[in-house]
Amino acid sequence: MSTSSKGEKDVNPLPSISVAKFGGTSVGTFAAMQQSAAVIMRHPETRFVVISACAGVTNHLIALAQGIKNDVLRQNTLDAIDAIHQQILAALPACHHTQEAVRTLHQQIISLSEQACEAPSEALTDALVACGELTSTHLFTRLLVHLGLPAARIDAREYLKTDSQFGHAIPDIALTQQQCQRLNAQLDNHILVTQGFIGADKEGRTTTLGRGGSDYSAALFAEALGATSLAIWTDVPGIYTTDPRLAAKARPIAEISFSEASEMATFGAKVLHPSTLLPAVRQHIPVFVGAACAPEKGGTWIREHAESSPLFRAIALRRNQTMVTLTSLTMFQAYGFLANVFAILARYQISVDLITTSEVSVSLTLDQTNTQGEVPRLPDAALEELSTLCHVDVCQHLAVVALIGNEMRHTPGAVTPVFNALDTATLRMICYGASNHNVCMVVDDDSATEVVQRLHTQLFE
Ligand code: ASP
Ligand code: MG
Numbered sequence: 001m002s003t004s005s006k007g008e009k010d011v012n013p014l015p016s017i018s019v020a021k022f023g024g025t026s027v028g029t030f031a032a033m034q035q036s037a038a039v040i041m042r043h044p045e046t047r048f049v050v051i052s053a054c055a056g057v058t059n060h061l062i063a064l065a066q067g068i069k070n071d072v073l074r075q076n077t078l079d080a081i082d083a084i085h086q087q088i089l090a091a092l093p094a095c096h097h098t099q100e101a102v103r104t105l106h107q108q109i110i111s112l113s114e115q116a117c118e119a120p121s122e123a124l125t126d127a128l129v130a131c132g133e134l135t136s137t138h139l140f141t142r143l144l145v146h147l148g149l150p151a152a153r154i155d156a157r158e159y160l161k162t163d164s165q166f167g168h169a170i171p172d173i174a175l176t177q178q179q180c181q182r183l184n185a186q187l188d189n190h191i192l193v194t195q196g197f198i199g200a201d202k203e204g205r206t207t208t209l210g211r212g213g214s215d216y217s218a219a220l221f222a223e224a225l226g227a228t229s230l231a232i233w234t235d236v237p238g239i240y241t242t243d244p245r246l247a248a249k250a251r252p253i254a255e256i257s258f259s260e261a262s263e264m265a266t267f268g269a270k271v272l273h274p275s276t277l278l279p280a281v282r283q284h285i286p287v288f289v290g291a292a293c294a295p296e297k298g299g300t301w302i303r304e305h306a307e308s309s310p311l312f313r314a315i316a317l318r319r320n321q322t323m324v325t326l327t328s329l330t331m332f333q334a335y336g337f338l339a340n341v342f343a344i345l346a347r348y349q350i351s352v353d354l355i356t357t358s359e360v361s362v363s364l365t366l367d368q369t370n371t372q373g374e375v376p377r378l379p380d381a382a383l384e385e386l387s388t389l390c391h392v393d394v395c396q397h398l399a400v401v402a403l404i405g406n407e408m409r410h411t412p413g414a415v416t417p418v419f420n421a422l423d424t425a426t427l428r429m430i431c432y433g434a435s436n437h438n439v440c441m442v443v444d445d446d447s448a449t450e451v452v453q454r455l456h457t458q459l460f461e
Helices: 031-044 057-065 071-091 096-120 122-146 173-189 214-224 260-268 277-283 337-345 381-391 416-420 445-460
Strands: 019-020 048-049 151-153 192-193 198-200 206-208 229-235 254-259 285-289 299-303 314-329 353-359 361-368 390-405 427-432 438-444
Touching: 019 031, 031 048, 031 071, 031 122, 031 427, 048 122, 048 173, 048 214, 057 122, 057 229, 071 096, 071 122, 071 214, 071 353, 096 122, 096 277, 122 151, 122 192, 122 198, 122 206, 122 229, 173 214, 192 214, 198 214, 214 229, 214 277, 260 277, 260 299, 260 314, 260 390, 314 445, 337 381, 353 427, 381 390, 390 445, 416 445, 438 445
Parallel strands: 019 048, 019 229, 048 192, 151 192, 229 285, 254 299
Antiparallel strands: 198 206, 285 299, 314 361, 314 390, 353 361, 390 438, 427 438
């Protein structure tokens, strides 16, 4: 294998290819699919396309996976899924192969949803929700072919290999890369279309990467294929200084660094799945985020280094946070207490997000992004084990507000606006100093919107 000037391995000797991902709303109707297809045609470097399930389908499939015992309700959900797919199918020029494929997948959805009533499981959930992406890729590929593009659909499960943690599987990067080598020949003269969100474990069982995981899939494919850029086409024209639904004066950001964008994704900016940038960072792949329905509005480029690096770049908000406070007098001037706490959390695969400590207590917030998208909670068994060590207090209905920027821990007064924005809100936790790129605060969910608005007014308007 040759080595490039940057020193990393050349993954693939192909000429420059770009990977494009289209989210659920960008393939949710025939009209949306047409707009997405137009984007591909306008960007001929796009050789590999990753798409989500049609908007709404994954939610319905998850409901089915939980086992809807009431026959009428189950049928309604099945009908809702079928209606979304059939509308698109009806608008496409008739194609027996596509019709058959969609019909077969729908039969599979019916039979898996019946199994879910008997014995729901995480493995079954993944097999069932995968049908969303498996179907949408048939429809979209058919449209591209109809438009005269050399599109071919491939099954992501043959290439994107993961461990067996259903609902939040971890990709096996080396194996995925190895599998993707087989695509080189096809990429020469095809636009390959595949499913986001899904993969397969070593036994070939279907897995998923967690809600919103298609972005991550696209980045993993971009990495494995040695792509020169990754475009995430969604329903908003890029990354904003904050969610425009929270602050009407939110502004689009033309260019942002990997570090800033990672913080934003992690702290709740819904534009990107939090893991998306990891592969891009590893392989120095610039990422573009734009709206498939309005490409003329431009978007945001996420690069290793952005030209400007302002102290304050953006504000992100993440709701549904759970804070656990552990208090123990034996922690006072002792050692090993935190190690014990974290050993328990690790055993239950609980990922900790923010943390602050005092002499006799430690507060932490929990993170969770599995396919069910549940509010993070401490499993009862973990709570019981922790209670043998210390007093445990669990608090919900909290939100994390993250102020993202640059050189934050070296700039005098960087946190002043944070405190100013908190006039009427109660600050439950603040994390500052670990990252040069953020200050995070935990506040009651009720006051979070106002905190974001005040911060935005002060810093960006
Ligand atoms: N269809 C999946 C979801 O709705 C994955 C994705 O859209 O990224 O979460
Ligand atoms: Mg989506």
